[in-house]
Amino acid sequence: MLTTEENELICRVGPGTPMGDVMRRYWHPLIISDELPEPDCAPIRARLLGEQLVAFRDTNGDVGIVADSCPHRGASMFFGINQECGLMCIYHGWKFDVNGNCVDMPSDIPGSNFIDKVHITAYPTVESAGVIWVYMGPKEHQPPPPNYIFNNLPADHVIAFRVPIYCNYLQSMEGNIDSTHLGTLHVYHQDKVPVDLDSDKPGYPSAKFSLYTRAKYRYARVDVQDTDYGFRLIAERPTDQGNKHIRTNCLVLPYTAFIASQRSGSGGVLIQVPIDDETNQRVGIRYNVKEPFTAAERRSTIEQGALMDPVDPKKRMKRIDNDYMLDRWAQKNTVLAGIWPIPEQDYALIETMGAIYDRSKEHLYGGDAAIIRCRQMLLSMVRDFQEGKPLPGLDPSVQTQKIRSEEIIIGPDDDAWLVGADAGENTVRGERLR
Template sequence: MLNREDNELLCRVGPGTPGGALMRRFWHPVCTSAQLPHPDCAPLRVRLLGENYVAFRDTEGQVGFLEELCMHRGASLALGRVEEGGIRCLYHGWKFSASGSVMETPNHADPKYAQRLKAPAFPVREEGGIVWAYVGPAGQVPPFSRYAFMDAQPQHRVVLRINVACNYLQLVEGGEDSSHVGVLHTNMARPGWKDNEFTRNPDVVNPAALASNDLEPTLKIEETAFGFHYVALRKTDDPKIRNARVVPFIVPYGRIIPAPAFLFTVLEVPEDDMHTSTFIVVHGDAPITEEKIIELLGLNDPRYYDRKSCTFTASWADTFGQNRELMKENWTGLRGVEVEDATIGLSQGPLYDRSREHLVPADQAVVRVRRVLLESIRRVAENRQPAALGLDLRGVSACDRQLDENESWQDLLPSHRQPATA
């Protein structure tokens, strides 16, 4: 159980909040590269940490990230014209470059006046099919952290964004909860459950394709420089061998989930206290298509996902599309990993009160997420560096393997011991 005071510390991320101060120390995904598909395309309105911004791709292909409201009279630049190397406000024609330079002020055409001004613009990087921005204190820009998926060949990588109307921590905790996989995702994790038989799911792309039918994994956790990693140990038919599923938590909201042949990097980026942009990047050593991942996640049904706006659209209005008749053969009456995960997060309400819960040993990783984030919030409040800031994260990974009783689970991912600085 988490007391209400700490729950508020963890969940509130807006300006002036302790949780917001932690978040603003990091680089964040703000959109996918595909959302800004070509030079001078339509700009994109972005909600991040309780504030509004505009992202645009200029004539040369460079991405700019500015405060949404024009510095002249406050009209939204998300309605603006993107042309001739900048973004132009519709109201009076003021034009800004990707770096925030004021290029033109048509209703006061004095070049000296424009030269004295600069629009609020923020550092931007475009890596791995994602646009990243830093919106924190200007003098504390950390080194940019690279992930392994950034080095994958484009045809071996799929990048998706799913906007979900609940607090980021509900989705983070679900992702770090190994015991839910064999239950919530029963149809994918434990085929044959209706006949009390276990047959491993042969889909090498599916992160819910468990290698064991054990619903009560033993968890072991170890602190790392990027946050922590843990192993969920499940029984197998051989008493000397257990299935070991190792998952990291990367401060402030990242995780990597193993599938048999691919890795799912998931970043739960807070739009505000009650909305989250989930960025899912799937990569591996073989080609993979967006259509395959969309289908796997259950997002190929328009009742659940608007591909243009990246919004998860299911709600209580139709009980999230749950089919009670289907539940005779399908555990949840839903289809797809992300549909099930997002639905559970939304079912908890927009911001869950954790003082009401009752925890068990299988929730240890969830508890550790909270502990690590609270410690990181305290570090920032004391002008100390939080975990994971400025690290090169390419060595951070996940795995699902068999483990002999004489082997150490930490040896499965030795790169977690000493991550390099970025």
């Protein structure tokens, strides 16, 4: 539970807000590279931390992210023409490069030097893992570009997609570190049938056995370990043979979650980027260290992750105004949520809490340990930042490329932190990170 003031403090991210200032010290994944498929292609609208932006790829292939408001008299740059290394406002022809410099002003009196005095707000970008990342903070504090495992893999080993979620980022992020909902919201009734019981031994379980265990043992003991980027959490469930089923997830502040994967060497990451106070976008990244994804895997990951409305492809197909296409018969017979696929189950529950959920009225229990720690850390970030202290994860010494999450079974006497958590961080069982 938070006070109303604390809730407001960590949820609101617009320009000039305390959390908005904190967020502006990090790189943000904003758009998918394929949305700007070639040099001089059409610019697109974007929005981040409450600022309306336009993204374009110039003649050299470099990406510019600029304010969607021309510094002359405020016309929308979205209508601009992208050619010859710049985006030209079609009101009076002022043209800007990816760095925000005005490079042409054909409507000014010949001989004038006014062009040298004008800039459009432009933010630095980097492109990796099939994503365009943006930094919106002070230039002198710009951190090194994102350096997770997926930023260092060949393009065909990574799949990235983005999808709009119609509520505050924190609701989405709390869902991503909430282990105890797996045995309810995401259960298909068929998961309750025992399957792959020979998986019940130390090592990596089969996906089906994990689903069975989560459906049978619907609680999880949640434990949290602080790290220099946020925390790792362990969710421990019993198994039928008396072993321990361990899921290790990592929260990288301010809003990235490495989700326990059922296969060593592959993983899924959910990044809940605040678009504004009442909207966020999930940037989902799947990676496989060992082999490239097939075309079919790529297609199904994107389709399942972002089920868009064929009539209006910018909106999700399942939304609050159609009750997420809830099927009451399915609730009792096939899938407990009555909604599918799995991401839509999450979206339905977090969006219907309200645009900014009021955390002053809830009742938290032991299974919410990670959510409680996450909120404490966000509040500390704001307060530390105001006192001039460093923010987590930004120091170049932080080994973000080593962050891993996974799902494994350990023996009854094994210590989950020594085996489970460290295996997650290294992908090698039993080997410690440091």
